[in-house]
Every structure is written in C-alpha cells, then in structure tokens.
Amino acid sequence: MSAITGNKAVGVETIGMTMRFGAFTALGDVSIKVPAGSFHALLGENGAGKSTLVKCTMGFYHPTAGDILVDGREVAIASPRDASALGLGMVYQHFTLVPSLTGAENLVISREKVPGVIDWRKERGELAKFMDRMPFKLPLDVKVAELAAGEKQKLEIIKQLYLGRSFLVLDEPTSVLTPGEAQEVLGLVRAMTRAGELTVLMISHKFHEVTQFADDVSVLRKGRLTGTGRVLDLDRKAMAAMMIGDQPIAALDSRAEPRPDAEIVLKVKALKAPDRTGLKSIRIEDLGVRAGEIVGIAGISGNGQKEFLEVLAGQRPRHAGEVMVRGAAYTATRAEARALNVRLIPEEPLKNACAPKMTVAENISFRTFDIDGNGKPVSWISAGAIRAFSARLVEQFKVKTASLASPIASLSGGNVQRAVLARELTGKVDLLIVSNPCFGLDFSAVAEIRARIMKARNAGAAVLLMSEDLDELLELSDRIFVMSDGALVYETPIAQASVQTIGEHMAGHH
Amino acid sequence: MDATGIGLWGVPLAILGGAIRVSTPFIFVSLGEAITERSGRINLGLEGTLVFGAMTAYAVAVMTNSPWLGLLAAAAAGLCFGLFHGWICKFPKVNDIAIGIALMLFGSGLAFFFGKPFIKPKAPNLPAIPFGAWSDIPQVQAALDVNVLFLIGAALSLVLWWAFRNTRAGLIVRVVGDSSDAARAMGLDPNTVRLIATGVGGALAGIGGAYLSLYYPGSWTERISSGQGLMAVALVIFARWNPLGCFASALLFGGAGALGPALQSVGVTQGYYLFYAAPYILTLIIMIATSSPTRSLAGAPGELSITK
Numbered sequence: 001m002s003a004i005t006g007n008k009a010v011g012v013e014t015i016g017m018t019m020r021f022g023a024f025t026a027l028g029d030v031s032i033k034v035p036a037g038s039f040h041a042l043l044g045e046n047g048a049g050k051s052t053l054v055k056c057t058m059g060f061y062h063p064t065a066g067d068i069l070v071d072g073r074e075v076a077i078a079s080p081r082d083a084s085a086l087g088l089g090m091v092y093q094h095f096t097l098v099p100s101l102t103g104a105e106n107l108v109i110s111r112e113k114v115p116g117v118i119d120w121r122k123e124r125g126e127l128a129k130f131m132d133r134m135p136f137k138l139p140l141d142v143k144v145a146e147l148a149a150g151e152k153q154k155l156e157i158i159k160q161l162y163l164g165r166s167f168l169v170l171d172e173p174t175s176v177l178t179p180g181e182a183q184e185v186l187g188l189v190r191a192m193t194r195a196g197e198l199t200v201l202m203i204s205h206k207f208h209e210v211t212q213f214a215d216d217v218s219v220l221r222k223g224r225l226t227g228t229g230r231v232l233d234l235d236r237k238a239m240a241a242m243m244i245g246d247q248p249i250a251a252l253d254s255r256a257e258p259r260p261d262a263e264i265v266l267k268v269k270a271l272k273a274p275d276r277t278g279l280k281s282i283r284i285e286d287l288g289v290r291a292g293e294i295v296g297i298a299g300i301s302g303n304g305q306k307e308f309l310e311v312l313a314g315q316r317p318r319h320a321g322e323v324m325v326r327g328a329a330y331t332a333t334r335a336e337a338r339a340l341n342v343r344l345i346p347e348e349p350l351k352n353a354c355a356p357k358m359t360v361a362e363n364i365s366f367r368t369f370d371i372d373g374n375g376k377p378v379s380w381i382s383a384g385a386i387r388a389f390s391a392r393l394v395e396q397f398k399v400k401t402a403s404l405a406s407p408i409a410s411l412s413g414g415n416v417q418r419a420v421l422a423r424e425l426t427g428k429v430d431l432l433i434v435s436n437p438c439f440g441l442d443f444s445a446v447a448e449i450r451a452r453i454m455k456a457r458n459a460g461a462a463v464l465l466m467s468e469d470l471d472e473l474l475e476l477s478d479r480i481f482v483m484s485d486g487a488l489v490y491e492t493p494i495a496q497a498s499v500q501t502i503g504e505h506m507a508g509h510h
Numbered sequence: 511m512d513a514t515g516i517g518l519w520g521v522p523l524a525i526l527g528g529a530i531r532v533s534t535p536f537i538f539v540s541l542g543e544a545i546t547e548r549s550g551r552i553n554l555g556l557e558g559t560l561v562f563g564a565m566t567a568y569a570v571a572v573m574t575n576s577p578w579l580g581l582l583a584a585a586a587a588g589l590c591f592g593l594f595h596g597w598i599c600k601f602p603k604v605n606d607i608a609i610g611i612a613l614m615l616f617g618s619g620l621a622f623f624f625g626k627p628f629i630k631p632k633a634p635n636l637p638a639i640p641f642g643a644w645s646d647i648p649q650v651q652a653a654l655d656v657n658v659l660f661l662i663g664a665a666l667s668l669v670l671w672w673a674f675r676n677t678r679a680g681l682i683v684r685v686v687g688d689s690s691d692a693a694r695a696m697g698l699d700p701n702t703v704r705l706i707a708t709g710v711g712g713a714l715a716g717i718g719g720a721y722l723s724l725y726y727p728g729s730w731t732e733r734i735s736s737g738q739g740l741m742a743v744a745l746v747i748f749a750r751w752n753p754l755g756c757f758a759s760a761l762l763f764g765g766a767g768a769l770g771p772a773l774q775s776v777g778v779t780q781g782y783y784l785f786y787a788a789p790y791i792l793t794l795i796i797m798i799a800t801s802s803p804t805r806s807l808a809g810a811p812g813e814l815s816i817t818k
Contacts, residue, residue, distance in 0.1 A: 081697050096695040098688045099812060101681070109681040110696050118676050 007166040009199040010071050010087055011036035012057060017066035019052050026052045027063070030225045032218045034167075036071065037196040039189075041214035041231070042203045043243055045442040046413070049223040050203045054169045058090050059083040070167075084112070089165030091156045091173060103140035103147070103155055107162050134158055136188065149300055150181040150507075157189065161198075170202040174209060178300055179470060179503040186213045205243075206471075207236045219243055243443065250448040256458040258478050262290040263326070265431050265462035271321030273311045275304055275486060281319065282307050282486035291430070294453070294463040296477030297488070298470055300506050304486035305466045306347075309435045312464075313344050325431055338367075338375075340431065343424040345417075347436035353420045356409035360401050361390035363408045364423050397422035398448075414445030421452055432456055435466040450476060470499060484508045520649055520776045527653025528768015529761045530660055531726045535560065535718035535735075536760035537663035539742035540749065541670060542714030544756050546592075547746055548674070549707035550687040550700065550813030551599060554610025556715040557739025558617020559591040563719025565621035568730035571633035577724045580633065584720035585713040591617060592712020596705035606815060614739070628730050636725045659721050663757070666714075670753035683707055687811035700813075715739060741793060748796050750809040766792045 012034045019027040027049045034040040044050045056063040059077040067074055070086050077083050097106050108114060108123055127140060136154045144152060153173060160168055170189070174182035190213050192198040204210055210217055211231055218228040219242035227234075227242035271284040282304035289295045299305050310316035312323065314332025323330045325340045336342070346352035354363050362369075365386045372378045390404055399418045401411055408416060417437065424432070434453060438446040453476060457463050466483075467473050473480055480497050482490040482505040490505040492498075539556050546553045553559075563584035571580030595613055599606045639661075642654030674680040686693045686703040693700045718738070723730045745763065749755030770786035 079697070080695070092695070096689070096692045098685045098692045100688045100809070101684060105675075105681055109678070109685055114678040114681070116678050118678065118681070120676065 007087070007161075007164060007197050009037040009193065009196050010167050011038075011199060012088065012167055012201070013069040013072075014053070014057060015067045015069065017053060017056055017068075018064045019049075019056055019061060020064045025223055027056070027223045030066075030220065030223075032225065032228060034199055034201050034216075036199050037193050038215045039193045039200045039202070039213055041210040041217040042201060042220065043205060043210065043217060043239060044203075044220035045205070045243060046440060047222075047442070048220040048243075050220055051171065052223070053220065054090065054171070054201065054203065057083070058088060058169065084163065084165065087164065087166040088169075089160040089163060089167070090169040090171065091153075091160060092171050097144045097152060097155060097159070099145035100143060102143055103138060106144060106155070107140070107159055110159055110163060112163075130162060131158075134161070136184075149176040149302065150178065150185070153177060153181075154185060157185065166197065167199045168201070170200060172203055172205070174204075174206065176301060176468075178506045179499050180507055182209070189213075207239060210239070211236070221245055240443075250444070250451040252447075252451050252475070253454045253458055255454070255478075256292065258290070258293045260290075262292050264288040265291050265326055266433075266464060267322075267324040269322050269324070271308075271311065271318060271323065273307055273316055273318040275307050280486060282311075284308060284321070284488060287481070287488060289431070289462040289464050291462050292457060292460050293478040294457050294465050294476050296473035296480040297464070297466040297483050298473050298480055298502055298506060299466075299468070299483035301468050303483050303506075305435070305468075305483050307486075308483070309346060309433065309466055312433050313346060338371075341428045342431045342433070343429050345420060345424050345432070345434040345437055347439060349420040350409060350413070350416045353424075354408050354416065357407050359405045360394065360399070360408050360411065360419060361386050361404040364390040364393050364419055367423055367427075393422040393426060394419070414441045417441060417445065417449060421449060425452060425456055429456055429459070429461040432461045432463045434463065436468055437465075438467075438469065438472060470502065474499070482506055518776060521772050523649050523653045524772030524775055525765045525768045527649075527655075528772060529765035530653070530656055531764070532767040533760040533764025534657060534660045534663055534721045534726075535738045536742055536745060536763050537660070537667065537757055538718035538721070539715045539739055540745040540756040540760055541663070541667055541753055542588075542592075542711035542718070543742055543746045544711075544749070544751055544753055545670070545683065545714070546704075546708045546711035547814060548687045548751055548811055549683045549704045550690070550811050551596070551606050551704050551708055552610060552743070552815060553592065553595050553613075553708055553711055554607055554740070554743060555591060555595055555613030555617060556610075556711070556742060557735065557737065558614040558621075559588045559712050559715040560617075560719040560722070560739040561735050562591065562617040562621040563588045563716030564723035564734050565625040565628065565719075565730055566716070567720030568633050568723040569625065569628045571724055572628055572631045575634055577634050577636045577720075580724055581636065581717060581720045584716040586716070588716020588719070589709050589713040591716070592709040593705060595712065596701075596708035599708070600701040600705065622732050625730055625732070629732075632729070633724060635728055636721065638725070657721070657725050659717070659725070663760075667753040667757035674753070684811075687813050689812055715742075718742075741789065744793050744797065747810075748800065751811060752809070763789050763792065 015031050017027055017030045030053055042050050052061065055061045057068055057077065059079045059082050062078065068077055075086060104124065104127055107127060108118060138151055138155055138158065144155065147155065153176060173185065177185065186209060189198065189200055193200055202214065214231050216229065217231050217234065217239065219226050219239060221243060266289040268284050268287040272281050274281050297305060307316060311318050312332065325342055328340060330336055330340065350356055368389065369381055369386055370377055387404060394401065394404065397418045399422060400415050408419060411419065437449050437453065453463060465473065465476060474497060477494055479491065479493050480502065481488045482502055484505060485508060539560055543553065543556055566587040567580035567584035570583040571577045591613060595609055598604055598609050636657055636659060638655045638657045640651065641656050642651035645651060674684060682698060682703060685696065686698060686700045690700045722734050741763065745756060745759045749759045766788040769788045770782050773782045773785055
C-alpha cells in the first residue's frame with residue numbers, strides 16, 4: 001500500500017477514565033490502549049459506556065477522573081478543537097455532513113482555516129488532487145442530500161482524512177451500508193492502518209466485523225471494562241460473554257414446518273404510492289404472505305420500505321393497486337384491522353406506535369379500550385379494566401416500568417418495544433407487519449423480541465418483516481425479498497439465500 | 511382617458527414604475543429574512559422592525575435634516591430589534607415564531623408611541639436618480655425615477671446570492687441553518703451565528719422601513735406599512751430562500767401592488783379597489799400553487815421550525 005495521506009498514525013491511551021453524571025457512573029476506571037497503526041474494536045451493548053468513553057477522548061465530555069495519552073504523552077483535551085489539533089477525529093453514526101451543501105462545500109467549510117472569500121477554482125483543483133490519492137471515488141459537486149448512505153459514510157471518512165486526522169473513531173460505521181459497501185469501506189480503512197497512516201477505534205456490535213478487521217478488542221459492560229485482548233485469541237462466544245455477562249437470553253422457538261398450501265393472508269397487487277420526496281413512487285407488483293411464514297424485506301434505508309410500511313399502516317395515500325387481507329380489501333381503518341386481526345409494529349415504536357406522554361397502561365390498551373370482552377363497543381371506558389388488562393400484559397411481557405401510570409416515554413427503548421409487542425401480539429393475530437423491531441435495542445431485548453415474532457409465526461400468523469439488519473432477516477425469514485429503488489427486485493427462499501447476492505441486489509447492481 | 515397622452519400604455523408603465531417604487535421595502539425585508547431563515551430561524555417581528563425603522567428614520571431625518579443619518583439610525587434600530595430577537599431565542603424552549611409575533615406588536619406599538627410628534631413635520635427625502643430624463647413624457651420620467659435604495663437592494667441581492675456560495679460567512683450561515691449538529695461538530699456555535707444573522711436581518715428590515723418614510727410614500731403615519739414585513743416572510747418561502755428569487759418576487763409583488771393605482775390613473779373608476787388587494791391575492795395563489803400535501807419544501811433550511 002503506497003502512501004495515501006502522508007500522515008503518520010498516532011496512538012491513544014486512556015488511563016482510569018471515569019465519568020459520572022450526578023450519582024450515575026457512566027464510565028468507571030476504564031483504561032484501554034490503542035497503539036499507533038492498529039485497528040481496535042470497542043464492543044458493548046447500548047448504554048455500556050462506549051460513546052461516553054469516546055466522547056471523553058474527543059473532548060465533548062470532561063471526564064470526572066482519568067488521563068489521556070497521545071503517543072505516550074499526557075494531553076489535556078478540553079474541546080473537540082483540542083482533539084482535532086492532536087489529529088483525533090470521529091465519524092459519527094449519525095451523519096454530520098450538511099445535507100444541502102455539496103461534498104466540496106462540506107469539505108472546505110469544515111477546515112480549521114477557511115479564507116473569507118473562497119476561490120473555488122483553486123479549491124477544486126486541490127480537492128481533485130487530494131481525491132486522486134483517496135481510495136474511494138466520490139462525486140463532490142452534488143448535494144450531500146442526494147448521495148446514497150454508503151457514499152455519505154465514505155465522504156465522512158474522507159472528510160476526516162482531508163482534515164489531516166490520523167486517529168479515527170468510527171461509531172458503528174457500517175450500520176447504514178450494504179454488506180458489500182461495509183467490506184469495501186472497512187477494508188480500505190484497514191489498509192491505511194496497515195500502512196501506518198491511521199489508527200482506528202471502531203465502535204461496533206457486529207462480531208463478524210470485529211473478527212474480520214480488528215487487531216484488538218476491548219469490551220465494556222455497564223461502564224466497566226470487562227475484557228480486552230487480541231482478536232485472534234478470542235472467539236465470538238467469549239466476546240459475547242464479556243458483553244452481556246450472565247443474563248439469560250431468550251431462545252428462538254424452533255421453526256415450525258411451513259405449509260406451502262397455507263392461506264395467503266396478505267396480498268399486494270400493482271401497488272403504487274408516492275415516496276417521501278413526492279418525485280418518485282414505489283411500486284409493489286405482486287407480494288403474497290402466507291399464514292405461518294415470515295417474509296423478510298431487505299434493503300438499504302431510503303429505498304421505499306418506509307413508504308411501503310406507511311401504505312400498509314394507512315399513513316400514506318396510494319395512487320393505485322390493491323392490498324387484500326384474507327381476500328378482503330384492506331385500507332387500514334381501525335374497524336378493518338380489528339375484524340381481520342392485522343397488527344403492526346412500526347420502527348421507532350415510541351414515535352410511531354405510542355403516545356409518548358400517555359401512561360403505559362393507556363398505551364397498552366389502545367387496541368382494546370373501547371370494546372368489552374365480547375368485542376362490542378362500550379359506552380363508558382373503565383379505567384379499572386384498562387389497568388387490569390395492562391397489568392396482566394406488563395407481567396406477561398416482562399415490561400420494566402416504575403408504575404402503570406408512568407408516561408411511556410420514561411421507559412427504556414427495549415421496554416417501550418416490549419409494551420408495544422404486548423399490545424400488538426395479544427389476542428388473535430392473522431397478519432403481523434413489523435419494521436426494524438430491534439433497532440437500537442440491547443442483546444437480551446433483541447433475543448426476546450425475535451423469539452416473540454417467531455412464536456407468532458409458529459402460531460399461524462403471516463408475518464411481513466422489513467429490516468435493515470440482514471442478519472435479523474436471515475435468522476427469522478422463510479423467504480426474503482430485496483427492495484431497491486421502490487420496487488421488489490429479488491426473491492429467494494431462505495435455504496438458497498446468500499448474503500453476497502442479496503447485497504448486490506440491495507446495492508442495485510442488477 | 512387620453513388626457514395623459516399615452517393612453518393605455520400608461521398601465522404597464524405605471525406598473526413598472528410601481529414595481530420599482532413599491533418593491534424596495536420588500537427587497538430589503540425579504541433579503542434580511544432570507545439571511546435569518548438561512549441560519550435556521552424565523553423572525554416574524556420584521557413587520558414591527560420595519561415600522562419602527564420607518565419612524566426612527568423619519569424622526570432622525572427631521573431632527574438632523576439628513577436622510578442618510580435617518581437611514582443609518584433605522585438600520586441601527588433594526589439591528590437592535592434583530593439582536594433582541596436572536597438573544598431571546600437562544601434560550602431553550604423559546605419559540606422563535608411566538609417571539610416574532612410579540613416583537614412585531616412591540617415594534618409597531620413603540621413606533622406609534624415615539625412617533626406621535628413626528629406626524630406633522632416634513633423630513634428630507636432620500637435621493638432618486640432620474641433615469642427617465644431622456645424622455646419628455648412625464649409618465650416615463652415618473653416611472654424611471656429610481657431611488658438609490660432600489661439599486662442598492664438589487665446589488666445586495668446579487669452579492670448575497672454570490673456570498674452564500676463563495677464566502678466563509680455564507681457557508682457558515684448555511685451550515686448552521688441546515689444542521690445544528692454538524693455546526694457544533696465543526697466547532698461553530700449555532701446561537702452566535704443565528705444571533706448575528708437575525709441582527710443583520712433586522713438591520714435590513716430597518717432600512718426597508720426608512721425607505722417607506724423617507725421616499726415612498728415619504729411621510730410618517732401610523733398606517734405606513736400595510737403588512738410588507740409579513741408579506742416579505744411569505745416572499746422568502748416563495749423565493750425558496752434564494753436572494754435572487756427574493757429580488758424577483760419583490761418586483762412581482764411591487765408590480766401587483768401598483769396595479770390598483772395604475773388603473774386608477776388611466777381613469778378606471780370602478781372596482782379598482784379590488785386591484786389594491788392584488789398582492790394579497792397573489793400571495794394566496796402562490797402559496798396554494800406551490801404547496802403540496804405530501805412533500806416538504808425543496809431548499810428549505812433543515813433547522814427551520816416550520817419545516818422540521
């Protein structure tokens with residue numbers, strides 16, 4: 001590998017890093033060492049303290065105690081500016097590029113020193129020269145908003161290199177990439193570390209990335225360092241044990257045999273609907289989901305999955321086509337959903353499936369508060385019945401809440417999702433529509449939620465599962481479709497599914 | 511009808527002249543609002559700033575006998591209003607639209623309070639350049655009598671259009687307006703940038719007010735503004751936050767505003783009052799025509815509270 005940036009990698013070490021927020025210790029006495037030119041992975045569940053640790057090293061937080069060494073010398077990092085002066089940079093999980101600016105504008109304005117009047121001819125010339133040395137090619141003259149997620153991620157990394165950073169923190173860099181793109185980006189970053197030009201600290205919870213790319217790994221749990229070592233010496237099981245400790249993990253039900261002659265519960269034909277921008281439309285030609293099977297829809301976010309879900313949920317008008325549930329036209333009214341036993345678990349449940357300021361009990365009773373035991377409308381809503389009903393479900397689905405009267409927004413992400421599952425999976429379920437159910441949840445919640453979905457399938461529900469997490473789809477689905485550019489472009493039964501082929505279709509290479 | 515000598519040609523000519531005359535306050539207020547909104551904030555208080563600027567300019571011009579000092583005073587007063595808005599809005603949970611409405615009423619009220627003694631005296635006017643001197647038709651001369659502020663406004667919209675792409679300050683305003691997070695990651699303080707942008711916006715609105723009282727209509731009354739400050743906010747949205755678009759749409763509105771007087775001047779005696787409503791009807795039509803139930807506005811700054 002020839003010189004790419006001409007920078008020299010720096011090593012970073014934290015000693016006894018501690019961060020307290022009031023009485024809560026987010027980070028307790030964490031010491032990790034990332035030598036110059038190494039690729040270090042930081043593993044841990046949500047809330048384990050990974051971002052707190054990197055925010056301390058990047059100068060966003062001022063640690064309660066602890067020191068930072070850069071290349072063996074103790075340094076004071078009081079602000080992100082100090083960190084960048086030392087060559088430390090971070091690529092965030094959420095993009096920090098400005099959407100309405102072009103790539104070139106984003107690069108130039110993020111520099112430490114920008115001239116008052118920008119000479120674009122000169123800047124463009126220099127950028128072109130810089131890009132010639134870069135491992136990936138990107139269009140710099142289009143607005144960032146028009147770039148694909150993978151291109152944005154590459155631009156984020158290029159921005160850090162452009163700014164002369166030689167120590168990079170990557171915060172879950174592949175969460176928005178296709179498997180192919182993830183391989184490419186991480187491979188190139190790793191090549192730079194090999195060349196001694198870059199040191200990388202990558203936050204991740206994908207074991208296969210860690211074992212494939214990282215040299216060393218450190219694991220955090222509840223703010224403590226629970227393990228560190230060379231990746232070669234550790235297997236996944238050992239890493240998982242360090243990550244989650246000894247909590248019980250719900251086991252997935254074994255998959256009941258699918259019946260190819262089962263009733264087709266959901267049928268979508270020639271559906272057309274406008275997408276988010278209103279400029280393009282999504283088109284679902286023909287999709288059927290049988291009772292007792294999970295049909296997964298893969299795709300990079302922004303390819304129309306969200307719009308498709310919104311049409312099914314009745315949140316988005318459709319131009320043409322039909323959606324049939326058990327042979328009846330379905331327009332997602334409350335009455336139809338109730339009569340046909342259609343249940344919905346949208347992504348970001350707090351935002352899309354709850355009224356955040358209403359209580360846990362009220363939220364759990366949204367489907368049932370206005371009917372009595374026989375399904376007849378009631379004229380007087382009984383607070384007692386709501387409480388009794390939700391108390392039973394909270395118990396049954398192990399929702400951790402201070403009280404039934406707490407606002408649901410005060411619950412953790414996993415518990416909000418459990419409450420939504422409790423509401424949606426109680427009673428008879430013929431069709432279950434799920435979207436990114438485990439996004440941002442911790443290990444045990446993920447396992448439990450997947451187990452519940454599998455249980456619903458085995459009980460005979462038709463499940464349509466949209467997910468950006470390919471591992472999740474491969475684990476749960478009976479058939480997988482790939483959605484790209486608003487249409488279903490590929491279908492495969494799970495037995496023949498290959499990550500490679502699915503990835504290529506996700507990227508639109510066919 | 512022929513008394514004027516040029517007949518119906520008087521109508522387009524009067525519209526042109528009116529567009530130039532009436533549009534100037536729109537240009538300044540909408541350019542100011544464009545800067546503020548590009549930084550991610552809405553200042554609805556510009557209507558109040560405009561009225562207060564008109565009063566200040568007139569009062570200072572009467573006292574010093576210099577319209578230019580009046581103009582400067584109006585800009586300074588506008589700057590203060592803008593900075594005040596920007597300062598309040600930096601506090602968490604403060605809504606910029608609500609503060610804007612409060613400042614709109616506050617500015618007008620304060621202007622009426624201080625402006626009472628200045629309703630009578632006559633202030634010197636801002637100078638105009640007679641581009642129509644070559645012609646001996648009085649209508650042509652009247653239409654092409656162009657105030658310097660109009661020329662400055664036209665130049666300013668070009669400069670701003672260029673500056674939003676080619677200067678550090680312009681890019682910083684766009685960054686802050688589009689994503690506070692990105693701005694913070696770059697080490698910029700969004701509140702400071704917005705404070706300055708709102709201040710500059712206020713100063714420009716003050717200048718727009720000075721034009722009202724020192725040139726057209728050219729005197730201070732409490733009914734000096736007929737909602738130009740508010741209409742300018744609509745203009746900015748219509749212009750998609752583009753300074754050149756602001757200039758063009760200000761001309762369009764000015765022309766529409768001149769329709770009523772122009773028809774009246776050629777002797778249309780019936781229903782011309784309806785044409786006085788032309789700018790407002792135009793606003794409604796434009797807003798309806800450019801709206802969409804399914805997508806948000808293209809080009810809108812991401813941090814703007816109306817588009818979030």
